[in-house]
Amino acid sequence: MQIDFAREQMISQQLRAWEVLDPRALETLRHLPRERFVPEAYREVAFADAEIPLGHGEHMLAPKIVGRILQALELGPRDSVLEVGTGSGYLTAAMALQAARVRSIDRHADFIQAARARLTSLGLGSVELAVADAFAPGALGTGSYDAVVLTGSLPVYDGRFEQRLAVGGRLFVVTGTPPIMQARLVHRVSAAEFSGETLFETVIAPLVGAPQPQRFRF
Numbered sequence: 001m002q003i004d005f006a007r008e009q010m011i012s013q014q015l016r017a018w019e020v021l022d023p024r025a026l027e028t029l030r031h032l033p034r035e036r037f038v039p040e041a042y043r044e045v046a047f048a049d050a051e052i053p054l055g056h057g058e059h060m061l062a063p064k065i066v067g068r069i070l071q072a073l074e075l076g077p078r079d080s081v082l083e084v085g086t087g088s089g090y091l092t093a094a095m096a097l098q099a100a101r102v103r104s105i106d107r108h109a110d111f112i113q114a115a116r117a118r119l120t121s122l123g124l125g126s127v128e129l130a131v132a133d134a135f136a137p138g139a140l141g142t143g144s145y146d147a148v149v150l151t152g153s154l155p156v157y158d159g160r161f162e163q164r165l166a167v168g169g170r171l172f173v174v175t176g177t178p179p180i181m182q183a184r185l186v187h188r189v190s191a192a193e194f195s196g197e198t199l200f201e202t203v204i205a206p207l208v209g210a211p212q213p214q215r216f217r218f
Contacts, residue, residue, distance in 0.1 A: 020064065066094060072172055095147075146166055155175075155211065156175075
């Protein structure tokens with residue numbers, strides 16, 4: 001009962017308060033057991049408005065960020081998704097509940113191993129997980145996806161991720177450096193044309209290996 005209450009508090013006081021109003025996003029996160037994706041030492045704060053440490057200097061995204069991602073992507077039952085940065089597998093699981101196919105990569109093998117166990121225990125074993133560095137040649141493959149999600153930010157926008165979108169696909173990405181960072185949704189309009197919109201401001205850690213802005217030297 002305490003877990004159920006905490007989950008409902010998360011829905012009402014974090015997600016709804018942060019303009020996550022899409023019914024599918026709310027229901028997905030209401031029924032997905034977030035506490036099973038949190039390291040045991042942090043189970044008591046599984047539903048807190050916080051980035052929970054995972055190890056390797058990485059953190060789980062706060063619930064409200066996960067909600068905004070799901071709301072922005074509007075995943076359909078036939079959609080395919082590429083996630084860069086599996087982490088705990090929580091967002092991976094949420095997207096797997098909405099889309100037809102999810103491929104998720106992470107540079108940390110222990111994250112992939114733990115996420116695979118969690119997803120399998122929830123009957124989501126069909127998710128494709130792989131250990132890979134997103135910035136290594138060929139790591140993103142050559143296929144196209146209806147949605148691409150980056151769970152870490154890009155200090156400098158990198159066009160390689162939008163190239164993995166199918167026409168009509170959308171990319172969720174946070175760009176910039178603290179204190180000003182923007183969550184953006186990039187749409188692939190045609191084979192050569194893209195459009196973008198700013199969704200909200202936030203601050204999340206960059207993807208490991210992401211290009212850094214050029215610094216001026218005097």
